[in-house]
Ligand SMILES: Cc1cc2nc3c(=O)[nH]c(=O)nc-3n(C[C@H](O)[C@H](O)[C@H](O)COP(=O)(O)OP(=O)(O)OC[C@H]3O[C@@H](n4cnc5c(N)ncnc54)[C@H](O)[C@@H]3O)c2cc1C
Ligand code: SF4
């Protein structure tokens with residue numbers, strides 16, 4: 001039998017992004033021992049790349065802001081498909097979670113009176129994003145890394161062992177989660193460095209693995225985003241919700257080809273940047289949908305006045321939620337009004353003085369200068385949609401982040417589902433990580449307390465089977481190159497289950513994904529187990545394929561267009577579909593999708609909206625059932 | 632406008648290995664990391680390299696290009712002559728694991744040795760008040776993406792394994808400076824700690840670290856030199872002076 005390093009922890013947190021680190025901090029503060037396992041080095045998770053900010057209704061810049069407005073914006077952005085309880089917790093708790101970071105040493109940009117500064121972002125009624133220039137994610141992740149060090153230093157002082165309660169396993173990839181009688185018993189993985197296997201006996205696992213963007217070629221996501229947590233949750237008996245909803249960020253770089261997809265932060269638009277087509281027209285005014293008509297400016301003059309007088313003017317349409325802006329750009333390019341490289345222009349140069357641009361958007365300046373040789377203080381950028389974020393994720397109970405199906409399984413951050421409904425607002429992810437990362441850590445600790453201290457152990461035969469499966473691509477000969485299959489998978493998803501979808505194409509995709517699954521069983525890789533990226537990709541492919549199948553199957557069933565799911569054969573939003581969540585489950589070979597009612601929003605939260613607005617989203621019956629309007 | 636470039640890449644582990652030659656396609660606008668990825672996808676699938684963001688934000692892809700410490704994702708192919716042979720090697724100051732991947736655990740160990748931020752005991756979460764001008768100095772250092780290129784280039788450890796024990800390196804001098812300049816950090820011994828425990832005295836201000844920093848952090852001028860000062864009188868530092876009027880942090884009286 002292959003040698004396997006064996007550990008036992010109260011909680012294993014899979015992922016060292018914002019959600020994972022926050023969960024680990026909380027579980028440790030509850031007295032639990034925690035292993036943090038991450039595919040990259042510590043501090044390199046996706047969270048580090050987040051630019052714009054973390055949304056929290058602190059009301060530092062506009063005192064009218066409060067949790068109710070944040071809740072309303074979030075539900076509106078998600079087109080009312082959000083799990084209302086998650087959106088409520090998130091809106092209520094974000095400010096405390098951001099303030100808490102200051103006690104860990106974070107240094108946000110400040111307002112004149114010394115509070116945390118907040119910036120405008122798409123879909124947020126008031127300036128709400130706590131930020132540090134355009135490197136907020138870096139501040140977040142580094143702050144939490146440093147908080148973990150601080151906890152370890154306390155443990156060192158108290159127990160003489162800094163790793164007694166929190167130990168980080170870096171460049172270690174979890175491959176399998178084990179359960180017995182519907183409860184978690186542990187997980188196994190391998191060190192990327194050495195290829196050696198490792199197993200954790202544990203009763204509680206927090207999934208914080210992020211997203212699935214690597215199913216697409218044009219994406220802002222890194223190699224890590226292969227949907228591992230999503231796939232492992234399903235294989236362990238858990239479920240995914242809302243997988244048909246993917247966020248295509250409207251502004252990715254389109255040139256040069258090698259960086260196509262890399263993100264251009266929404267802060268460019270929040271700070272005054274405008275979108276223009278090849279005719280020089282600010283086209284977003286033509287794309288304001290009816291549901292948003294009341295909140296958005298109709299003329300350039302009004303839009304421009306808003307930056308200085310937000311109380312008396314409506315917002316510029318460039319700040320519509322991302323799905324709207326992405327579709328608009330897509331239409332302009334299709335209509336032949338795109339740039340030479342197939343995007344549109346994003347112009348900040350003519351809107352702000354150069355020194356302001358350098359101050360507010362330093363890393364964007366840097367990125368364009370170094371990668372595209374474009375000086376954004378002088379020229380417009382070329383941008384187009386890029387696959388950015390998956391709204392869908394592991395179905396959980398909002399207050400505890402626990403899976404309703406697998407005892408001891410928790411999920412937080414991008415891998416979680418429900419919070420953002422059909423479309424996430426910018427800035428709502430970083431705050432989501434903090435709010436639900438903490439809740440997942442708490443949830444895991446409470447679960448452990450409730451089950452008592454009974455030991456858990458992975459079944460040895462299961463463990464051996466998982467090791468054998470992991471070694472298969474190395475033992476096989478004459479199989480296919482995993483890079484080829486990955487390339488073909490990205491082509492299928494990009495061409496057939498992309499930003500605009502229809503039944504025929506998605507059906508075609510499902511057939512093609514099946515064929516890819518068969519081919520993936522037959523991969524072989526050269527080399528040995530030591531830091532072998534070909535082998536790593538071969539293993540990740542299994543997860544990517546299962547997740548792509550979930551996206552495609554759910555996308556075929558939902559016959560409407562809403563948020564991050566656009567069907568050109570069903571171009572409008574259908575109130576009947578607002579009542580339905582699509583749930584994916586799988587035995588590891590195929591995905592099955594079922595329908596489940598969306599939880600009913602309680603009256604006190606519904607009363608935050610006016611009836612006229614609810615009419616746009618709800619069925620006749622739902623409206624009749626509503627109590628009379630109070631005002 | 633594609634062409635075939637000549638590459639020499641280190642292949643091997645810490646014990647044995649050497650430079651191998653490759654010819655590989657290059658397209659317009661590409662960076663060195665793209666070429667390494669093309670090698671992986673077409674010629675040598677087990678070539679090991681770290682990367683994440685491809686945009687200079689995560690600090691994963693550090694290596695040496697023609698002997699210079701660089702981020703592979705931010706090194707454009709257009710900066711080289713088409714006939715030039717481009718040599719890519721792992722960072723020299725750290726043990727090689729495989730190909731371009733090195734063991735950088737030295738840095739994580741050093742990070743754990745610096746006393747963490749000490750929150751003020753008399754201010755509740757939510758009540759922190761700081762002026763922008765006061766936080767800016769520390770913010771410069773918090774831009775650090777932990778690429779460890781400055782650590783790699785610093786001659787104190789680059790070819791002197793024996794110094795690693797007592798020398799934290801420029802990345803952690805800026806961490807110390809960041810905390811020293813943090814308007815609300817309750818500790819007052821950051822400077823003496825840097826001198827006594829981090830080996831600040833071994834730095835002889837060559838500025839090589841500043842030169843390679845992809846975040847353009849002025850490591851030497853803005854962190855190391857101020858940290859080396861013996862006694863800091865707030866009067867000599869107008870920026871700090873203005874800020875610290877609001878909340879005066881007791882200054883360390885440097886004795887070392
Ligand atoms: C370029 C960019 C800019 C963004 N800007 C913003 C913004 O301004 N505001 C905002 O709110 N959101 C933003 N987002 C979105 C936000 O950054 C992400 O949604 C969020 O950081 C995800 O955090 P997370 O903790 O869920 O996961 P991540 O930070 O992605 O971390 C995932 C972790 O899981 C680990 N992992 C994955 N699989 C495994 C496995 N099998 N075994 C072990 N470990 C594993 C990874 O190694 C990693 O440590 C941005 C995203 C991108 C890409
Ligand atoms: S200035 Fe000091 S820390 Fe920087 S490279 Fe020179 S000796 Fe090293």
Ligand code: SF4
Pocket residue numbers: 690774775776777778779780781782801802805843844845846847848850
């Ligand atoms: S200070 Fe600069 S060179 Fe050093 S690790 Fe940080 S970003 Fe890299």
Ligand code: FES
Pocket residue numbers: 681682683684685686687688689690691692693702703704705
């Ligand atoms: S890949 Fe992130 S800095 Fe190069």
